[in-house]
Amino acid sequence: MSSILTPPAPRRATVVTLSELAGVAPSTVTRALKGDTRISKKTRDLILGLAKEHGYMPNALARTLSSGKSGLYGLVLGSAENPFYMELLHEATRQAEKLGFRLLIIHAGGGPIEDITAQALIQYQVDGCIISSAILSSHAAEICARNHVPLVMVNRVALAHGCFVTCDNRAGGAEIARLMIARGRRRFGLVYTASSSSTSREREEGFVSELEQAGLKLTVRIDGHSNYDGGFAAGQEIAALLAQERPDAIFALSDIMAMGVLDGLRLASVNVPEDIAVAGFDGLASSARPIYDLTTIQQPLPLMIQRAFELLQARTLDPSLPDELIAMRGKLIIRGSTGQT
Amino acid sequence: MSSILTPPAPRRATVVTLSELAGVAPSTVTRALKGDTRISKKTRDLILGLAKEHGYMPNALARTLSSGKSGLYGLVLGSAENPFYMELLHEATRQAEKLGFRLLIIHAGGGPIEDITAQALIQYQVDGCIISSAILSSHAAEICARNHVPLVMVNRVALAHGCFVTCDNRAGGAEIARLMIARGRRRFGLVYTASSSSTSREREEGFVSELEQAGLKLTVRIDGHSNYDGGFAAGQEIAALLAQERPDAIFALSDIMAMGVLDGLRLASVNVPEDIAVAGFDGLASSARPIYDLTTIQQPLPLMIQRAFELLQARTLDPSLPDELIAMRGKLIIRGSTGQT
DNA sequence: AATATGTGCGCAAACGTTTGCGCAAACTGA
DNA sequence: TCAGTTTGCGCAAACGTTTGCGCACATATT
Incomplete structure (x- = not known):
């Protein structure tokens, strides 16, 4: 409680207080503020002027109730x-x-x-x-x-x-597969997410079915746990494979995992894209960073x-x-x- | 409009509908739901039971109005x-x-x-x-x-x-300076933000004043524009300096800029921390990533x-x-x- | 029996806005 | 002049919840 008595702050302007100032009914004020032409221009202008002068702001909560x-x-x-x-x-x-x-x-x-x-x-x-x-x-x-x-x-x-x-996750996964195949890649790895989400499942399905149509298949499939750290661990795991067993193309089901994969590979001195091509999905702004330079499917x-x-x-x-x-x-x-x- | 006439969805339970069901006044319902012991336990239990049975959820907007x-x-x-x-x-x-x-x-x-x-x-x-x-x-x-x-x-x-x-931005900046000095660094660079924000100014002031107390000073000061790309460009600019002119310690006023600096240095084959030590501020989760391994001030x-x-x-x-x-x-x-x- | 106190509730208005319904006055055409 | 129409507004209730005030009844005390 303030030790110096101060009068209560004047209440903010409401439809009712504006109606009293204007000498009209509250419903008239509401209608004037809404531009209802059933209210005369003269009255509307008067009310709009008062509203502006008194800094009227409608109460969104009362408005919702009504x-x-x-x-x-x-x-x-x-x-x-x-x-x-x-x-x-x-x-x-x-x-x-x-x-x-x-x-x-x-x-x-x-x-x-x-x-x-x-x-x-x-x-x-x-x-x-x-x-x-x-x-x-x-x-x-x-x-x-x-x-x-x-x-x-x-x-x-x-x-x-x-x-x-x-x-369209399937189409996106398929596009990544087609690009990889067109670039001559032949051993494919997937960094996926072991959740029940449709997003991951469809991206994987699109990718895998396109490989199968080309007579190819996944050789490595690692759970990247939907996050950077999981992608990083996957990258390390891939890097630890013998070079001839290692996939030469990796599709991570999201950019955040793909960036983890890239960092994991990089710290293990695996060259991208020479040794392994990497692609992601989502189109994060950070996927464009020079250090990632990531091929991806950009969601609109x-x-x-x-x-x-x-x-x-x-x-x-x-x-x-x-x-x-x-x-x-x-x-x-x-x-x-x-x-x- | 549905082609099959359906009765309007029953309105959701309100204080008024619960009061009608219970045979009490709405104010009694409100008080019962709040646990007001002026309402008898019997009545309170009746009303709570009805509320649960009818899935009553208070309207936060009406409540606010009142x-x-x-x-x-x-x-x-x-x-x-x-x-x-x-x-x-x-x-x-x-x-x-x-x-x-x-x-x-x-x-x-x-x-x-x-x-x-x-x-x-x-x-x-x-x-x-x-x-x-x-x-x-x-x-x-x-x-x-x-x-x-x-x-x-x-x-x-x-x-x-x-x-x-x-x-406490000044204290944080000073701590970074002390650490760098203790590690033997002598030529200091700052990647700052040319905004009017107190945050940047205080971090810089803390850092610089600590250097001055040790008889040292900034040799490079680059605007990192508060973002990764600006930090990256700063890293490239620093890397482009002749080795003997280059600072051996960089303080970026935020982690996001520090990460950009690190990437810029890395792509230019400048070794961190051997050639240049880098520190940031904020304590982002991503600053702990192995590829950054960033020293920072973690905000609580x-x-x-x-x-x-x-x-x-x-x-x-x-x-x-x-x-x-x-x-x-x-x-x-x-x-x-x-x-x- | 009368008075004071406690208990358990209800009344009524408010919070701020909206809108269906309808009235009074002005206008128009016959 | 009158009937019908248009114009410009107001009334009143609602939306859902809350709370100050106070009443009716029960209980305790003198």
Whole structure:
């Protein structure tokens, strides 16, 4: 408590206080602020002037209570270790701001989304949720379904209810295989992720099926644990193989693992791309660093986020719309880690 | 519109619907759910049972309207390129969840916070805001001050109004200098950031003043532009110096720049730490990677975030509390990039 | 029996905004 | 002049939760 008595801070301007100043009803103020031409121009101008003069800012919470739309979207992010999620966060934030929305962080990091976390989606009346990683428990998914919270999963498919925007992972894996084969590589290794995620499985399937069509197959398959350290360990393990047993091409299912592989190989004095070609997937900004110079499949992140918001907004307007799955072709970025043509 | 007429989804349980089911007043339901012992145990148990049975979840927005506390905290993040902000986001999210709060992304990336973005803080009645980068315009800062939004800046000091939790940057810079001197280094370079931020200035001041006390001085000072690419370019520039003109110790004012410096030196075949010792600041997880093995000052991020929430919560309870600045000593992590003892 | 105190709840208004419904006055055409 | 239409607004309730104030009834004390 302040030892010097001060009068309470004047309350901030509200629709009601503006209506009193203008001598009109609160509903008139609301309509004037919205530009409703049923309110005369003279009255609208008066109210807009007062609103500006008094620094009026609408209370988004009261507005939500009354209109049912919060302008909030939930965001679920994956591991702190993978810069892909930071890029996704920035892109989602940029597009949300453009659309006049705000992002509520529902979950960040590994592990499933706890029920109490999913309940935040309902409690804050989010207009939808973008999930880029983590798994909703079946109970949490049921809570969302029952409360009509539109969900879009970006970069993976793992829900019984919701929409999906992914990269076309199979096509991407196949493209990497074709490039490696075209460059004359013949012994292939995979650094994968032993999770149940569709992303890894599809990338691997695309890669392997393309090899098989060329009468080739994987000779090494190492779990890179979805992270840099796992990729690094895989790189060391590959480097430790006898040169004639070693694959001459490695596909890591994500850029973060690929960069680990590259560093592991490099510290073991294995030459890339001379001895081993390395490719990744995701298109991280850091994959372009000279020290990596990584060939990769670049996910069309801005467009994926744009589609995600479109899917959510459409389902805010019409909750009965059927779920959609959108797969977008990634772009092959050929760099030094797979050698030059 | 569904072609098959379906009854509207039953509305979710509210305090009012629970009161009708229980045959009590809504205020009784609210009090029972809060455990108010003025409501008899029998009635409380009845209401709790009904709440559970009907999957009641309080509407956080209505609650805010009525109680004045939203449980939302704003978060402002810096550049997508610096993993420090991802680590900060994850730690802030983890601690917020523990406290029962949610984080609203106010801004992410470079550039000042626009007024319309700052207004979101007021519109969503956030209980406070953690700012880790970016600058509030003076108008935005005034909006927050006038509306009593507690602000805490983490990792820098740049506001006329608000609290600050930073690492003790000067002490950290001085520690790096002492280590380098103790290792016999005598020609010093700095990779800095030409921004007005207090963080960079203080780290540099700590480093330089310690050198001067030992009768030493900077011989090279290169702008690393706060990012990896700038650090990399600086590393290349340093490598391009004649060996006898080259510094034998480099302090980069952040880990992300230090990693760029290391890569730039490495690609130019300059040996670290034999030819040049390199140190950074921040304590990023990736600084521990074998390929960097970076000596750094590790910011006590979990404690900084904890203090930030404490400062915000205290000011929610008592808006008249004076601003506080808390500086915390970082921890010197000695790794291979500065050589062994 | 009367009075004081304790217990267990309810009333009512508020928080800030929105919108369906409808009224009064002005205008138009016959 | 009158009926119908248009214009410009207001009323009132709602959205969901909270809480100050106070009532009715039970209990204890004198």
